Structure formats: structure tokens, C-alpha cells
Amino acid sequence: MRHFKFFVTATLSGYKQLILLILRLIVTLTCSTAVMAQTTADFPRDGVFVQQTGEHIYRVTCQGCHMPQGQGAVGAGKYPALANNPRLANPVYPAYVVVNGSHAMPPVGQMLTNEQVVEVVQFVRSNWGNHFLTPLSPAEVQALRISSH
Numbered sequence: 001m002r003h004f005k006f007f008v009t010a011t012l013s014g015y016k017q018l019i020l021l022i023l024r025l026i027v028t029l030t031c032s033t034a035v036m037a038q039t040t041a042d043f044p045r046d047g048v049f050v051q052q053t054g055e056h057i058y059r060v061t062c063q064g065c066h067m068p069q070g071q072g073a074v075g076a077g078k079y080p081a082l083a084n085n086p087r088l089a090n091p092v093y094p095a096y097v098v099v100n101g102s103h104a105m106p107p108v109g110q111m112l113t114n115e116q117v118v119e120v121v122q123f124v125r126s127n128w129g130n131h132f133l134t135p136l137s138p139a140e141v142q143a144l145r146i147s148s149h
């Protein structure tokens with residue numbers, strides 16, 4: 001009888017532990033799903049980034065190399081500054097680089113719509129000491145896409 005009692009108590013606490021374990025598992029799973037949802041929101045959907053404003057597109061697709069204030073960086077590679085950059089005066093040049101890449105810069109624009117390229121190019125052309133206001137149209141961006149020729 002004593003043994004039986006011990007068995008029941010042991011089993012009960014075993015159950016309790018199991019339930020706790022399951023609860024913990026559920027919490028962990030729910031939390032990690034939430035975290036995953038947050039991070040995957042930044043990734044491209046069907047090969048196209050989902051961000052729409054120039055600043056948001058910049059933060060997700062350019063800032064990793066060109067830095068938060070467009071200051072560029074020198075380290076494992078050389079990432080030119082976009083801040084105070086007179087080469088951005090003509091919108092066609094940055095749009096071309098974004099769409100087709102250049103040396104160590106990948107053609108990020110392949111994963112952006114023409115409108116998104118316009119937004120991000122105009123964002124970098126009007127921030128951090130750049131005040132270039134010449135307009136850029138989605139049709140001009142389309143014309144720069146080499147594969148579309």
C-alpha cells in the first residue's frame with residue numbers, strides 16, 4: 001500500500017511536470033512564432049519587398065551596407081556614403097545602380113517594383129545633406145532594367 005501511494009504521488013507529480021512542460025512548450029512555440037512573424041515581415045514576399053515608403057525600403061534593403069545615416073562604411077568592404085553625395089544629383093545614376101548593381105553592390109532593385117525604386121532613390125536624394133528634387137518616374141526606372149531590353 002505504501003508503495004502504491006508512493007507510485008500515485010510520483011505519477012501525479014510526473015503528470016504535473018508533464019503539463020508544465022507542455023505549457024512551457026506552448027508558450028515557447030507561441031513566442032517564437034510571434035518573433036518569426038515579426039522578422040519575416042521584413043523579407044520579400046514573392047521575390048518583392050513589401051515596404052512602400054522610401055525610408056522603410058532604405059532601412060530594410062540599403063542600410064545594412066550604407067549605414068543608418070547614409071554615411072557609408074569601410075571595413076570588410078568599402079560602402080560609399082550616400083550622404084552629401086553630389087553623384088546623386090541626376091536621379092538616373094542612383095536608380096541605375098539600384099536596379100543593376102555595381103561591383104560589390106548587388107542589384108537590389110530586382111526585388112523592388114519600379115515605384116519602390118523611385119521611393120528609395122528619392123529618399124536618399126533628399127536626406128543627409130542631399131537636396132536633389134529632380135523627379136524620377138517608374139517608367140524611367142523600367143527603362144533602366146537591363147533584362148527588359
Ligand code: HEC
Nearest residue numbers: 061062065078079080087094097098102103104105108120
Ligand atoms: C550588399 C551591400 C549593399 C547594399 C544592400 C546596397 N548597396 Fe549601394 N553600394 C554598395 C557598394 C559596395 C557600392 C559601391 C559600388 C561600386 O564600387 O561600384 C554601392 C554604391 C551605391 C551607389 C553609388 C554611390 C556613388 O557614390 O557612386 C548608390 C547611389 C547606392 N549604392 C545606393 C543604394 C541604395 C539606394 C540601396 C538600397 C536600395 C543600396 N545601395 C543597397 C553596397 C550596397
